[in-house]
Amino acid sequence: MTYRISVIEGDGIGPHIVGLTKQLLSFLADEYGFTLEFLDAPAGDKVEKETGEALPKETLNKILSSDACLKGPVGETARDVIVFLRQKLDLYANIRPFKTYRGVKSRWDNVDFVIVRENTEDLYKSIEDVDEEHGVALLVITHKATERIARVAFNMAMQRRKKVTIVHKANVLRSYQLFRKTAYEIAEGFKEVKVDDMYVDNAAYQMIINPQTFDVILTPNLFGDILSDEAAGVAGTIGIAGSANIGENYGLFEPVHGSAPTLDPETANPIAQITAAKMMLEWLGEKKNNKNLKQASQILSKAVENILNEGKILTPDLGGKYKCSQFIDELKKEIERLGK
Ligand code: GGG
Numbered sequence: 001m002t003y004r005i006s007v008i009e010g011d012g013i014g015p016h017i018v019g020l021t022k023q024l025l026s027f028l029a030d031e032y033g034f035t036l037e038f039l040d041a042p043a044g045d046k047v048e049k050e051t052g053e054a055l056p057k058e059t060l061n062k063i064l065s066s067d068a069c070l071k072g073p074v075g076e077t078a079r080d081v082i083v084f085l086r087q088k089l090d091l092y093a094n095i096r097p098f099k100t101y102r103g104v105k106s107r108w109d110n111v112d113f114v115i116v117r118e119n120t121e122d123l124y125k126s127i128e129d130v131d132e133e134h135g136v137a138l139l140v141i142t143h144k145a146t147e148r149i150a151r152v153a154f155n156m157a158m159q160r161r162k163k164v165t166i167v168h169k170a171n172v173l174r175s176y177q178l179f180r181k182t183a184y185e186i187a188e189g190f191k192e193v194k195v196d197d198m199y200v201d202n203a204a205y206q207m208i209i210n211p212q213t214f215d216v217i218l219t220p221n222l223f224g225d226i227l228s229d230e231a232a233g234v235a236g237t238i239g240i241a242g243s244a245n246i247g248e249n250y251g252l253f254e255p256v257h258g259s260a261p262t263l264d265p266e267t268a269n270p271i272a273q274i275t276a277a278k279m280m281l282e283w284l285g286e287k288k289n290n291k292n293l294k295q296a297s298q299i300l301s302k303a304v305e306n307i308l309n310e311g312k313i314l315t316p317d318l319g320g321k322y323k324c325s326q327f328i329d330e331l332k333k334e335i336e337r338l339g340k
Contacts (some may be wrong), residue, residue: 001034001035001288001290002034002035002036002037003034003035003036003037003067003068003284003288003293004036004037004039004065004066004067005025005036005037005038005039005066005067005068005069005070005280006038006039006041006062006063006065006066006068006069006070007022007038007039007040007041007069007070007071007072008041008042008043008044008059008063008069008070008071008072008074008081009040009042009044009072010043010044010071010072010073010074010075010259011044011045011046011072011073011074011075011077011259011261012073012075012258012259012260012261012262012263012265013072013073013259013260013263013265013268014044014072014073014074014259015072015265016265016266016268016324017072017255017265017268017270017273017324018070018072018273020270020273020324020325020328021070021270021273021274021276021277022038022070023328024274024277024300024328024331024332025070025277025281027332027335028281028296028299028300028335029296031296031335031336031339032292032293032295032296032299033292034290034292034293034296039062039065039066040062041059041062041063041066041069042056042059043055043056043059043074043077043081044074044075044077044081044259045074045075045076045077045259047059048077048080053080054074054077054080054081055077055080055081055084055085060088063085063089063252064089067284067288068250068251068252068253068280068283068284069085069250069251069252069253070252070253070254070276070277070280071252071253071254071276072254072255072259072273073254073255073257073258073259073260074259075258075259075261078258079126082245082252082254083124083126085245085252086119086120086245086252087120087125089247089250089252090120090247090248091119091120091245091246091247091250091251091252092118092119092120092145092148092149092246092247093116093117093118093119093148093149093152093244093245093246093247094115094116094117094118094119094221094224094243094244094245094246095114095115095116095117095152095156095243095244095245095246095279096114096115096116096117096224096228096231096241096243096256097113097114097241097242097243098111098112098113098114098115098228098231098232098234098235098241099111099112099113099235100112100235100236101236101240101305101308101309101311102308102309102310102311103307103308103309103310103311103312103314104236104237104240104308104311104314104318105236105318105319106234106235106236106237107234108211108212108234108235110212111211111212111234111235112212112215113211113214113215113216113217113231114156114160114215114216114217115217115219115224115227115228115231116149116152116153116156116216116217116218116219116224117149117219117220117221117223117224117225117228118145118146118149118179118219118220118221118224119149119221119224119245120145120221121140121141121142121145121220121221122139122140122141122220122221122222123137123138123139123221123222124221124222124225125138125140127140139173139175140175141175141176141178141179141220142178143178143182146178146179146182146183147182147185147186149218150166150182150183150185150186150187150218151186152246153183153216153218154186154187154189154190154193154216156216157190157193157215157216158190158192158193160215160216161215162192162193162194162215163193163194163195163196163214163215163216164183164187164190164193164194164195164196164215164216164217164218165195165196165197165198165203165214165215165216165217165218166179166180166183166184166195166196166197166198166218166219167197167198167199167200167203167217167218167219167223167227168180168197168198168199168200168219168220168223169199169200169201169223170197170199171199176220179220180197183195183197183218184197200219200223200227203217203219203223203227204226204227204230207227207230207231207234208230208234211231211234211235228241228243228256229256232256232257236318237269237317237318238256238257238272239257239268239269239271239272239315239317239318240269240271240272240275240304240308241255241256241257241272241275242254242255242256242271242272242273242274242275242276242277242278242279243255243256243276243279244276244279244280244283246283251280251283251284251287253276253277253279253280253283254273254276255272255273255275255276256272257272265324266323266324266325267315267316267317267323267324268315268317268324269315269317269318269324269327270315270324270327270328271304271308271315271327274300274304274331275304277300278297278300278301278304279297281293281294281296281297281300282294282297282298282301285297299335299338299339300335302338303331303334303335303338304331306334306338307330307331307334313327313330313331314327315327
């Protein structure tokens with residue numbers, strides 16, 4: 001079976017880590033018996049410079065014609081590319097897992113939680129009025145969007161340690177009172193899940209001093225964006241954090257990190273991009289009910305986990321000596337070893 005994957009290479013380290021991830025995906029496709037057709041979908045800062053548009057219409061059409069999208073990091077044009085795509089394709093659930101590994105230095109052990117970020121509303125709705133003198137942005141929270149993201153968070157908690165923390169700022173903004181109230185309404189349908197809530201400032205603090213207490217964090221868009229970088233730092237590094245943007249019918253997968261424009265791409269850590277690819281295989285496997293895709297995703301997940309727990313094959317950001325492409329070669333060896 002052939003699946004069409006639109007690919008946004010992005011900016012900075014993007015083209016390099018995405019190119020290597022495509023090679024890795026083709027390798028997995030050969031090993032596990034499926035075919036991926038990659039559709040080049042140019043978008044980002046460089047494309048804007050060349051064409052005047054960060055996300056040209058042809059790119060959008062390619063994405064719309066594909067089964068899923070693998071996206072690299074983009075730079076200054078995040079609003080016109082990823083924030084736009086999340087809203088246009090109604091990719092309302094941003095799933096961002098964070099976890100510590102034995103071989104990756106971190107201030108904490110046994111951190112394992114997921115941020116479930118509402119992906120279409122809040123200040124990122126980008127309804128703004130800005131001139132030289134003032135800037136006004138509309139904070140949008142609706143019952144409908146909060147309900148559906150809360151369901152995602154509670155269903156996810158059922159597969160995990162059955163705890164959801166609703167993160168908001170309801171002591172200052174009534175819109176976030178609506179978010180909290182709606183999330184608690186959904187909690188009523190999930191009696192097995194323990195639920196609590198926190199102001200975002202306290203959640204940011206607890207994440208630093210007590211990160212093991214979190215399982216699933218349910219939060220609006222802006223807080224989810226900010227807490228994600230903090231979570232990555234608490235778990236060790238943003239270099240390994242992948243994420244999924246999921247709607248009813250489509251999924252877009254990307255690293256949590258940005259484009260790191262000053263970094264030599266060969267010294268970049270490709271794991272966040274690879275983790276995004278792993279999440280894509282898993283989602284596509286479920287959606288298309290294809291056991292080969294699911295198996296490839298599981299093997300890739302295990303191979304990355306083994307390498308990160310062992311802590312020997314690491315890129316320079318993690319204190320290792322492996323260049324980006326060498327890391328991918330070693331990862332392929334681990335995949336082959338696990339497949340035997
Ligand atoms: N600091 C991580 C980073 O630059 N991420 C890219 C970004 O800002 N994306 C926009 C978003 O996730 O809303």
